[in-house]
Amino acid sequence: MIGYATRRLLALIPTLIFTSLIVFIAIRLIPGNIIDLMLSQNDVGAAKQTREQLEVALGLDAPIYVQYFKWIGALLFKGSLGNSLWTNAPVMGEILYRLPITVELGVLALSVSLVFGIPIGVYAALKQDTIGDYILRTFSLLALAIPGFWVGTLVMVFPSIWWGWSPSVRFVPFSDNPWANFQQLLIPALILGTAFSATTMRLTRTLMLEVLRQDYIRTARAKGLSTTAIVMRHALRNALIPVITLVGLQAGALFGGAVILEQIFVIPGMGLLLLEAVTSRDYPTIAGVFLVFGIAIVLVNLLVDLSYGFLDPKVRNR
DSSP: OHHHHHHHHHHHHHHHHHHHHHHHHHGGGSSSOHHHHHHTTSOTTOOHHHHHHHHHHHTOSSOHHHHHHHHHHHHHHHOOOOBOTTTOOBHHHHHHHHHHHHHHHHHHHHHHHHHHHHHHHHHHHHTTTSHHHHHHHHHHHHHHHSOHHHHHHHHHHHHHHHTSOOOOOSOOOTTTOHHHHHHHHHHHHHHHHHHHHHHHHHHHHHHHHHHHTSHHHHHHHHTTOOHHHIIIIIIHHHHHHHHHHHHHHHHHHHHHHHHHHHHHTTOOSHHHHHHHHHHHTOHHHHHHHHHHHHHHHHHHHHHHHHHHHHHOHHHHTO
16 A cells, blocks of 8 residues: 555656646736736836836746746745745745635535535435436536536625525635535535536435445345345445545546635635636736646545545555
8 A cells, every 4th residue: 555655646747747737838828918907007108127027037038948947946946936926925825825725615625525415426326217317417417417506606796685684705714714615515515516516416316326236235135134234244335435526627627616715705715816816817827827727636646545545455455
């Protein structure tokens, strides 16, 4: 198991290097330019010399490969992601403030996905082709088909029109009031987690049906084991391995969904920071946010890989 974990950790190094390179180059391909945005705030007759001065001041006059090595060098040796081109504030400090908010939202959404998706999937498999199974499968299709941002918009608009209530847009930090913070993040977490719970439910149901038809399950039933023991000790454990893989795949989608829902519910997390940075073409902030997202997704998938060892003895003994 230790050797397996070591190999997975070493494989992260080229992945993170490649991720940083793609992130740094891709943001330069976004239409628009920060220099044009800054000059648009000046007089119409801004001289060409002003553009050159801005490029030198912002460090954008150097070739892109030089900018990349300066950026990655500052990250590796100083732990710095640079400063915002607009406010000159350290990007790392802004990310460290906002990252826990997005992580909290993502963990809540993932919890919703697993808490609802796995038990419902197991129930639907055990009650195959019954009315309950058809109802749950229909619900999962609806949850997959309805976009989360559309549901979020409805939640923000219609309750305020019909009942004079809307979710609070004044963010309460967890350290100030944990319960108020939980209440504020609960609605977007439910919206974000519902679609993922539908995917989890459908996959769990399919895998459980496949496992329940295996010979060792028939043997367990012939020995007189109860249905609960068969499901919990034998069937579910084997069916969970692909479901755990799905959790790793959902990590990127969770961060993507958080970007939209944080904008709708005015949650000052990484998603809202990214949208603001893209709008203002703040390259260091965009690169920092995407790099942190990339590292988070890689680490989640590493944890998923390591979890295989606890579920599958064949992986643990490699």
